[in-house]
Amino acid sequence: LAKTTQPISMDSYEGQEVNITCSHNNIATNDYITWYQQFPSQGPRFIIQGYKTKVTNEVASLFIPADRKSSTLSLPRVSLSDTAVYYCLVGDMQGGGNKLTFGTGTQLKVEL
């Protein structure tokens, strides 16, 4: 199983850039890296997904080094509403790429 390791928590202030790193040493060749955001009492929400190098969308960027053993989610200019738990997932090829496992996530707290 491709397990992931993330920091348990991070603190930031409004307007700052936040980088959350995820370690996935056992990532398989065909695995994708996906990040989700979860607010209290809600289901997770997709943020971004990538395979290698850099991916950017309207809310975040994802940086993946050449060895793909880690990835970094970058949130530009965070606001109070970005306070949430962020999960990094890696596709598990044991289940044909469908047996996705959530790690413990990173609790991001944004303050004024």
Place this chain on the structure above:
Amino acid sequence: NAGVTQTPKFQVLKTGQSMTLQCAQDMNHEYMSWYRQDPGMGLRLIHYSVGAGITDQGEVPNGYNVSRSTTEDFPLRLLSAAPSQTSVYFCASSYRRLAGVREQFFGPGTRLTVL
């Protein structure tokens, strides 16, 4: 589109009772899954399905059964409820791509308490 819907939103059971959590999606997604989330913890995969008639176990399948008779529905059955199954249950669906699963859409969750 309603997306992923789950019923009921809340449920209280007594130990030993059985029940079925319902999950439906109207996006024609091949892939569906069930997760449980205990207080302050991450999500753990219970069962998943890559299409109608095909299901497989996740990391915590004991005490749960699933079936997938249609593309739209993926019910989760608790056979004999135990207090350890007190949790929030999330259903999710996604298109199944050639190289793994892409974006999963999650339902609002069912909050289950077993006394």
